[in-house]
Amino acid sequence: MLGWTGTFLNVDLTKHKAVPEQYPEALALNFLGGRGFAVKILWDRLKQGTDPLSAENKLIFATGPLTGIGLPNSGKLVVASKSPLTGGYGDGNIGTLASVNMRKAGYDALIVEGRSEVPVVVYIKDRDTEFVDAKDLWGLSAFETEAQLRQKYGRAVGIVSIGQGGENQVKFANVVSQGGRAGGRPGMGAVMGSKNLKAIVIEGTAQIPLADPEGMRKLAIDGYREILAKPQYPFWKRQGTMSTVEWSQANSSLPTFNYRQAVFEKAEEIGGFAMEKIKVSNRGCPQCNMTCGNVVKDSEGEDAELDYENVIMLGSNVGLGNLAQVSTLNRMADEFGLDSISLGNAIGFAMEASEKGLIEEKIEWGDFESLKQLIKDIAYRRGLGAILAEGVRAASELLGNGSGDWAMHVKGLEVSAYDCHAAPGMALAYGTSSIGAHHKDAWVITWETKVGRASYDQVKVDHLVEVQLVRGGFFEALVSCRFPNNQMGFELEWYQKYLKAATGKDFTLEELNEISNRILTLIRAFWVREYGEKWSRNLDVPPARWFKEPLTEGALKGAALDLEKYNGMLDAYYVKRGWDQRGIPKMSTLRQLDLTEEAKQLGTFVKLTEENPPLVNTPARNTPFP
Numbered sequence: 001m002l003g004w005t006g007t008f009l010n011v012d013l014t015k016h017k018a019v020p021e022q023y024p025e026a027l028a029l030n031f032l033g034g035r036g037f038a039v040k041i042l043w044d045r046l047k048q049g050t051d052p053l054s055a056e057n058k059l060i061f062a063t064g065p066l067t068g069i070g071l072p073n074s075g076k077l078v079v080a081s082k083s084p085l086t087g088g089y090g091d092g093n094i095g096t097l098a099s100v101n102m103r104k105a106g107y108d109a110l111i112v113e114g115r116s117e118v119p120v121v122v123y124i125k126d127r128d129t130e131f132v133d134a135k136d137l138w139g140l141s142a143f144e145t146e147a148q149l150r151q152k153y154g155r156a157v158g159i160v161s162i163g164q165g166g167e168n169q170v171k172f173a174n175v176v177s178q179g180g181r182a183g184g185r186p187g188m189g190a191v192m193g194s195k196n197l198k199a200i201v202i203e204g205t206a207q208i209p210l211a212d213p214e215g216m217r218k219l220a221i222d223g224y225r226e227i228l229a230k231p232q233y234p235f236w237k238r239q240g241t242m243s244t245v246e247w248s249q250a251n252s253s254l255p256t257f258n259y260r261q262a263v264f265e266k267a268e269e270i271g272g273f274a275m276e277k278i279k280v281s282n283r284g285c286p287q288c289n290m291t292c293g294n295v296v297k298d299s300e301g302e303d304a305e306l307d308y309e310n311v312i313m314l315g316s317n318v319g320l321g322n323l324a325q326v327s328t329l330n331r332m333a334d335e336f337g338l339d340s341i342s343l344g345n346a347i348g349f350a351m352e353a354s355e356k357g358l359i360e361e362k363i364e365w366g367d368f369e370s371l372k373q374l375i376k377d378i379a380y381r382r383g384l385g386a387i388l389a390e391g392v393r394a395a396s397e398l399l400g401n402g403s404g405d406w407a408m409h410v411k412g413l414e415v416s417a418y419d420c421h422a423a424p425g426m427a428l429a430y431g432t433s434s435i436g437a438h439h440k441d442a443w444v445i446t447w448e449t450k451v452g453r454a455s456y457d458q459v460k461v462d463h464l465v466e467v468q469l470v471r472g473g474f475f476e477a478l479v480s481c482r483f484p485n486n487q488m489g490f491e492l493e494w495y496q497k498y499l500k501a502a503t504g505k506d507f508t509l510e511e512l513n514e515i516s517n518r519i520l521t522l523i524r525a526f527w528v529r530e531y532g533e534k535w536s537r538n539l540d541v542p543p544a545r546w547f548k549e550p551l552t553e554g555a556l557k558g559a560a561l562d563l564e565k566y567n568g569m570l571d572a573y574y575v576k577r578g579w580d581q582r583g584i585p586k587m588s589t590l591r592q593l594d595l596t597e598e599a600k601q602l603g604t605f606v607k608l609t610e611e612n613p614p615l616v617n618t619p620a621r622n623t624p625f626p
């Protein structure tokens with residue numbers, strides 16, 4: 001095999017044993033890598049109904065066929081598992097030197113299972129693996145952990161670790177690398193903590209096998225140059241995703257006061273231009289020349305890394321309009337290894353509960369000291385923090401009093417930083433995303449504002465499916481950052497050329513579309529398998545607040561989603577995907593995607609609809625998405 005190493009490393013933490021495994025080429029050709037490998041491994045090797053925080057759950061770190069090669073934005077890996085937050089498929093991607101080193105060590109993925117009796121660091125050096133006692137590191141933040149490990153193992157190694165949030169199995173704890181690089185929103189850090197795995201250190205020294213190394217070198221240089229020459233590049237380097245604050249404010253989609261209103265009176269104070277005033281540098285993932293992490297000095301004089309999502313969720317959504325203080329909260333989230341989107345949601349939920357008198361604690365909107373305290377309490381599961389550490393779905397089930405209407409999540413994963421009172425297409429993107437309410441698979445809201453926000457039509461469904469296939473399928477399987485494509489207009493044909501130089505194989509856009517469709521369909525099948533009898537299409541419906549409580553402020557005051565029309569879009573979405581009206585892939589769809597064995601297994605848990613589906617006739621395209 002060229003392009004892929006053809007090898008996984010199985011890491012058994014119970015036995016402190018690591019065994020390499022050659023995998024068949026068909027797996028690479030059908031699932032590409034990253035998210036594709038992860039869902040196939042989880043489907044095949046995880047027993048249905050496994051407790052996500054048990055030793056039996058598997059935690060997968062997977063790269064793609066372009067990872068580690070000096071190509072634009074390809075220094076990432078996917079971390080995936082059955083999620084303790086949602087009970088379904090969970091993953092996230094992280095920019096980290098661990099991805100580059102994993103490939104140079106000769107592995108495409110690590111499959112971690114079992115539970116160590118004592119805290120450990122797994123140290124992988126090429127073909128050797130050591131299980132190193134980590135008692136001294138347990139209790140440290142992700143930053144402190146990485147600093148100590150870097151001192152011991154050197155600057156070139158890749159490190160992923162957890163903070164106290166992961167150790168204490170906060171359900172939205174993530175995995176952290178290189179300061180502000182973090183991923184695995186649906187509790188991948190909690191899974192790591194449940195296994196007593198504090199960190200993985202990986203060091204690889206071999207060459208990644210390529211079909212055309214010379215051609216690849218040239219293509220890589222051309223690609224970097226093309227991105228540098230884009231007219232939007234200089235502004236991106238200044239602000240990264242932070243300019244979205246002003247956009248969201250202008251378009252009434254800025255989550256504010258737990259998604260009650262979509263504009264914030266202090267938006268300018270936490271926006272892209274305010275950020276530039278306290279910015280000290282850029283930080284980013286390996287092999288990236290678009291480095292989008294904005295490093296600023298926070299209110300305590302420390303470095304913190306900002307992007308749109310984390311500023312909004314720990315800013316306007318909790319009523320805080322001081323950017324230096326927002327930065328401190330974000331640094332704390334990264335140190336503890338807590339996902340800042342879910343954290344901002346959980347705190348916003350608690351503040352609203354306090355305002356409504358549903359809890360004893362008094363937590364005022366925007367109160368910096370209370371915010372800091374609550375973040376600590378969540379990380380250590382103390383008092384109210386212990387309840388919020390379970391996520392807003394579980395917290396609302398405990399609280400009752402109608403709080404489920406304003407617990408902002410889909411399938412248990414808290415909503416990212418776009419209010420959808422007036423964005424049905426984006427609401428459908430959240431509703432049908434692979435991991436719960438996350439924007440990564442399909443960020444369609446800017447496109448939607450251009451085509452008309454009020455409509456609930458087929459055009460939006462078609463566009464959403466198309467974007468999900470490219471972003472949620474192709475880029476997550478390649479594990480290549482989507483920003484060159486959707487921010488710089490770096491066309492998909494570049495990736496076809498990269499794939500050819502890496503693997504020697506020509507992939508047409510139609511073939512890549514089919515691989516993406518296979519991955520997203522298997523992810524859906526995994527959800528249905530794990531939920532069993534509890535599966536319902538209502539799980540694809542976003543939070544009730546967007547339907548029942550119109551916006552209270554701004555130019556779109558009074559706007560709300562229409563449930564009947566939303567359900568009409570959801571019907572059309574299912575038809576387009578070849579899923580039945582319960583949102584379950586039809587037998588014929590699974591067969592068409594070469595998922596026949598998976599269909600048989602799924603059929604033992606739920607009755608599958610047989611009927612032939614219409615083909616998913618999404619036109620292949622080679623143009624960037626807006």
Ligand code: SF4
Nearest residue numbers: 284285288291292481
């Ligand atoms: S653009 Fe940002 S997220 Fe993407 S690879 Fe570069 S630093 Fe990472």
